Amino acid sequence: MSAVRRIEQLAPQPKKAEWLDTIIKGDCVAALERLPEKSVDVIFADPPYNLQLDGTLHRPDQSRVDAVDDAWDQFDSFAAYDAFTRAWMLAARRVLKPNGTIWVIGSYHNIFRVGSVMQDLGYWLLNDIVWRKTNPMPNFRGRRFQNAHETMIWASRDKASKSYTFNYEALKAANDDLQMRSDWLFPLCTGKERLKNEDGGKLHPTQKPEALLARIMMASTKPGDVVLDPFFGSGTTGAVAKRLGRHFVGIDREETYIAAAAERIAAVEPLDDIDLALMQGKRAEPRVAFGSLIEAGLMKPGTLLFDAKRRWTANVRADGTIAIGDDAGSIHRVGARVQGLEACNGWTFWHFEEAGSLKPIDELRATVRKGMQVAAA
Amino acid sequence: MSAVRRIEQLAPQPKKAEWLDTIIKGDCVAALERLPEKSVDVIFADPPYNLQLDGTLHRPDQSRVDAVDDAWDQFDSFAAYDAFTRAWMLAARRVLKPNGTIWVIGSYHNIFRVGSVMQDLGYWLLNDIVWRKTNPMPNFRGRRFQNAHETMIWASRDKASKSYTFNYEALKAANDDLQMRSDWLFPLCTGKERLKNEDGGKLHPTQKPEALLARIMMASTKPGDVVLDPFFGSGTTGAVAKRLGRHFVGIDREETYIAAAAERIAAVEPLDDIDLALMQGKRAEPRVAFGSLIEAGLMKPGTLLFDAKRRWTANVRADGTIAIGDDAGSIHRVGARVQGLEACNGWTFWHFEEAGSLKPIDELRATVRKGMQVAAA
DNA sequence: CCGCAAGCTGAATCGTTAA
């Protein structure tokens, strides 16, 4: 029996425990209407993009591009797509808690329809977030700009809801004391993270990277929150939610996807509460945040940092902050505080021990930057 | 006398249309309706989005909206903004040439309305472009992500128009030989570039940086093209157009802005023609038939052609075809057939031997083209 | 075992001209 329970037949008003951390099979509007109202903290939705592709596209080497031509992405008109969007958005709004927020991802093919419908239904837009792709597909015919990003809309249930969750300080501390911007840089979901089908091809045509969902949840949820995904697909939302100590609810129509997602989520190991202190994803180049040393594996949580004269000792945490006892913050803030100064460059102030001698953590940053340059070359 | 002419005080000019390189004062819809249809190559529009349009906002039933009414009706407001957007977009579409394109810039407050209306009116979206700001305004309350970008929509007049201008090769060359992406990085318009009023404050609230307009025009116009800006404001579009050897037409309602923009544009020094040269790709070069190489004596019947790895050998025939045994046809068809592909560019696939090494026959085509240029000069 | 080359692929609204 899979560790992820499934519900195919919901009772009219199921108890909370029944649908939490499950994947519901069926049409998303019908499934949403069976869930209790005001029961979900955050919704992440990756709806069909309504791509309108005519022929087949070939690369310059004449290989064929494997496009998204699934039936679920086909709509007869903009009006039909709008009606579909209104229906699921309305149903989603009912299950959202008054102070809940919703994330919707899309491309220029659909995101303008989506945003307009959201505004019409009373959702209050908080930000649009740009996912900049490090490795987007090129424009093979040289007819347009390389479509190198997707857009996410982050919105509250209505204009009046002001107490939505936004972990501003945590995001900022892990981002070198700069507030998190609306443009995020992440690679596509490829390699081992990408689920494969029995033929070795991609299981799902549009699987999203876990790093993207991780930043979303770290920004807009708290541990124990409920995250709903009405277009569950390969289950990235569930996998990240479980790893980060959040509950999930997935809805999907395809048994193939449900089975694969359930297996995937069952294999996820939740992080310890301590590790959850707050960890962040990659940030915009070329600035290197201290947190990225941890992400890159160059620095492990729990590592001790010292100033050059070993007068102070700090502890590295998983979220990219450091702490001396209860005093936690960015490498810069903690460095400034212990010295009683306004400011401090943590990169040169803090050192790590290697073979008995101290080396500034700036050396590790240099390593990361070199890697970024190589990647960009 | 200002170097920028105004529509009220025009002297008759022999060839150039009266409205070229002028600023038209008035409501943008009315002004657009007085311009000849299909007369403009590119439109750049930075429409207002604050819903406080004092008089220009009308409901679909033509009733006027009181934008400062305390009884705020969200739906009415969006509907009114949509109606305003439809009105100017429709008028703009009439003056756009069949192969013209339009750029519209906005933020998450209005861009979703704008994009939806564009799709509804038949504009065909080519890209959405993200302007990432190097120095955006912080989020002061710490309740959202720093809004660090704006979105531009680039669209053609309709789906059928395929011959819009896109200077792909030039952009790529300027971008370290990588195709230009949909995310652009520019600073805000500040410092000396920013127009000031008599109090020393900013003249216009949303003056766009010239670098942004320069990339737009370098991407989607050719020298001598006509660029229309229906919300001219501080005149950035006109200033950049003049500098880059493009014509402009501006529309604005405010005399203050018109006067400042006229003065600004008058001070602009156009670049020399030689600096305005556009890098052209092969698709802009005259077509050369393979047979003309034989006629020009650059290739003799009986010459052997090879692919780069010498897996196949073909024989040049006097009629401009090539043959492998009995299999004869154009350089493209034979190249495709031996590879088992649908298509093949014979110019780059086939090579001839010179001094023991292989050179693509494309080199001979370049020679012919060079001769054609000399003959035309 | 490593190092390097070659191959594959990702939410894509992806052509023009002459007969």
Next chain:
DNA sequence: ATTAACGATTCAGCTTGCG
């Protein structure tokens, strides 16, 4: 209006296979 032919066009990153 339709068809056929011409011929232009890709970036990053991971995987596979060979020496």
